[in-house]
Amino acid sequence: MADTQTADPLAHYPEWARNLARRYFTKTINQFVLHGNVRDLVRTIDEKDQTAYVPLRQFLSEDLFAGRDVVLFYDRSHGIHFADPASRADFNRALSGYDTIFGTEYAKKMPKDPARVFALLDNYIRLRLADGKRIAVVVDYAETIIPMTEAASYSAEDRTALVYLQKWSHDPILLEADFSLVLITENLTDLNRQFIQSPYNAELEITLPDADQRSSFLDSFLGTGGRRQRYEALSDVPPVALSQNTAGLGYVQLRTILADVIENERRMTFEALSEKKKELIEAEAYGLLEFVETDYTLKMVAGHSEAKAHLRAAADAIRKGRPDVMPMGYLVSGPVGTGKTFLITTFAGEIGIPMVKLKNFRSQWQGVTEGNLEKILTLLRAMNPVAVMIDEADAALGDRSASGDSGVSSRVFGQIAQAMSDTRFRGKIIWFLVTARPDLMPVDLKRQGRAEEHIGLFYPSTREDRVELLEVMMKKTGVRVALSDVPDALLDGERTYSGADMEALLTRAKFRATTDLAEFLAADNGDAAAATPAAEASGAEPTDNAAPGGDGAAPEAAPAEPAPKKPSPAEAEEGTVSGEVLAAVVEDFVPPTYPLQVELQNLVAVMECTSRSMLPERFRGLDREATVRRIEELKRLIGER
Template identity: 50%
Template sequence: MSVSKARKNKSDPLSDLPRWAQKLAQKYYTKTVATFLLYGAVRDLQPLTQEDGSRGYGTIKTFLAEELFGGRDHVIFYDRSSGIRASSPETQKDLQRAMTGYDAMYGTDYAKSLPRDPGRALQILENFLRIRLSEGKSMALIIDFAETLVPGGEMSHLSAEDRFVVATLDKWAHDPNFLSNDISVVLLAENLADISPRISRNPYVAPIELPLPTEEERLDYVRYKLEGKKLQSVSDVPLAALAKMTAGLSRINLDRVLTEAIERDIRVTTEQLKEKKKEIIQAECHGLLEFIEPNNNLDSVAGHGKAKEMLRHAANALKKGRNEVMPMGYLISGPVGTGKTFMVTSFAGEIGIPAVKFLNFRSQWQGVTESNLERIFTLLKALWPVAVMVDEADTFLGNRDSGGDSGTSSRVFGSIASFMGNTQYRGKIVWFLMTARPDLLPIDLKRQGRAEEHLALFYPQTDAERDELFKVMQKKTGVTVDVPSFASLIPQGTRQFSGADIEAVMVRAKFKALAEGREQVSVDDLKAVLADFIPPSYPLEIELQNLVAVQECTSRELLPEEFRKLDRDEVTRRVRELKMLLEER
């Protein structure tokens, strides 16, 4: 491959290129591919080698033109907005001469102003490429914002111009003249799902992902950015910690953080960095993910002793770097109000990793849902280790048989299942599927290799557990009241209280005290509220949620005694019965 002059003097000019660039070069050398589709972090900065051997950074187009294709005779750029441009004055003059000849032959006036629309621009480019190839010249054509030229979707839904572009690029991809000569056509797009399948799945097109920078690459960039400055004058966070804490950020994002610190004299602190990172990532995801920075660990979780013990063992394995023993994911089931979400965020806090929560990534517009999902996956791969929370997983993730939307839901489900089951991410991306109805979750997601461990959470079973939960809720609500035993205040005959019920009682007691002109909640306030409080009662629904959690649980130790001794066949029979009763209502 024709590389820059700065690299030609090295024994292996490709050795210090980014891995994606090495992959592109290797595919080029096979002479079986001349068209490349680069997707992912194509808007990020890339490392450049200066003539004196020093390190710099520039855009992807600069990197391609100077680093990979620096030895080519001609490098040309094209996109809908800027039109056709040459990377050097010499190529620009050559292009101008070629257009003068084109105008004379076809009666056009392109020498004065090159067209920007794809229909005419690609015809001009093809004419120029073929003429120069016949002269033995080496060429590179870089087409940016490729999703605006060959958008995803069915061919029948594309405009005539879009179909022409798809056909043209498809023809170039397997053209023997292009494959046998020194020419490369590079398409740039942020998301692979935004590109027409006729191009992205074409066997003559090589899709190559540009990942977000690794910890080592972020460290290199921070050193470059702070060159000549003392870190202590800018940041309270050590260099290595700064690189580690910025997982999921691009170099451009890093530049924003550091430039703000340098120019506005704002010191980078741990808290400020966490807040900035959360802000940037949520903006980058366009509301597809909620970034949760855990403030608690498993010590803050009341009850659920066996479940906490299992999660602590997992946390210890992650701290020791023993990813190979980690489950791919967890299914957390149990009735509403048992603290499933709090348990997961506390696990993330136990080992100090970020947690993200899936928001609604689906869209009514064709191709947007797949594009959103691709953006989420790209970020998760850069954020690891990370805990991924999916609430109400039974309804949120869909299933393989979803229909009525041209197959989008089934494709999305397949993509999620495939990503969850990729063992390359074991211990790096830990999935937590939370649901009160695990029986409605497709088997594809809760089998071994995906959500492998099934933990079941239940309401407090003993007075000691209720009192423990009460103490936790005191901290959460800010209600301080000295009572020997909260459980003893609960009226006889009242059904088991969930954590949400206890929290509601404490908030009402605080409201009662405030209404009477007092700041301090008394024991009498609690008694009065408990005597009046009628917990929402859905006995059949709660029984069903308990029993399906028992069915799904993969550890006997997690089950309370009353559920542990139940006959499995009897549980199955009762679940069927409850479902019939609820459907009749």
């Protein structure tokens, strides 16, 4: 009996609902903002004490606020609507009185705009609270009611809605009465900042379900009868494995996957599940996240031996379940063409966890950029463990002092910086910031506690490194050429070739070999075709010993020139390239050169590297003060301030 009396009546509620109830009982807050996974199902207990999953609106009206006398909903599309007919009838009676007093005709046509709706609600709420009624108001799509915008851009409607909400939040009468106001939005950053920063409301995040919660949902949905049997007969993925491999998905998405198997009889394999998960998450992120998929591993990276050794050790730690030894993030820098993006992409093939790439999440519309980023960060937290690559990070992330864009860049910077420094996700969300100009990035993102490990990549300088790079690029491009036929200018010359340069050279050589063969074959066929018409045009019978003198003696034939050796069509298709062709391409190749910019990118990467052992030998002994002076000189020479 004692256990029954002390049992928590809120125990079956989600964490956010328990927090809402506890905050409400303090009688100091009556406004709550629900954000995050608000379009998903909510776990509850039905009338038969069975686990059920229902939409958020149904959970609020039939469970959390089931004891209220009136539960009404409002959004711009539907206007005011009610949880039950009795509440609707009561409101209509009050509406008739409002029309009589204020000379309106709202009983004939209910308004939908926030200014007039909130005026109606203010009158109705106060009237019914005076009668001892208990009321809950739910405002959905709150970002359309009090959108995030600069104060100078507020419309009269925005100001009116904001004033009503702020007035209700600290009105003593409403705080003492049994009244609650819930606003629902997916992204907190989409709401008016003045409202969000108010101490009189509480923001509660509805998170995506974790593995245990997904497992409970799968057990509830499949049950123990025919539905489970049908799923198990059509799926190679057991329910336990399905719950473990669907991080980042909500209950609705899980139900979609299950229904596709059970109703459409589409067989579920681990490969099909992986593709479906990526499709659903990319759609959920509005196409702003892209999964990095590659068949390459770090074995495909030439040179950079120290960086590869570190990343292999990091991948091993992740596979062993040691996130605590991982850095919060990496800064990967170096001159253009050194394979920064490729290195991180191949790392995705080593770690055994998903890697995503942030696409352009910026928008020209006020508040959309911050909302996009909040959505992405919410998904990343739910998907962990996950690696995140941000290419051209110096341009993508902004900084604290950015101006000229109404503060968007500084707010983006703040969101990213906060996410990167959340130690709860050490080794679970691994950030890779990739840039050729780390000096342009704010110190706040590069400091320890965020991008803790700084890796520098540089052009190959030794013959061994160049040979290794060439072999890797031959595999990548499908070009075959004997190393003994590779010109010394490519492997030992003074000119430095990046991986991008070598890839371009090999592709040109393959193109040259293919086009030379086509021209040779065309010319050969043309000569053979021309010989027959010439003979036919003479009208002479062909003879073995025709002679101009008529004596039948044949003139002495000139010795035939040896035919040039050409690769067979099969060899050309396979990518075989002769040493002569490659030498000609190397001699002709003029890479776009920006020596000052490349030198600057080299030196800033050296200065950023946080491990001396990961620097090439030629950079380890550089005088740092002299290097800083040279960097400043280079910036002046190329016109940077």
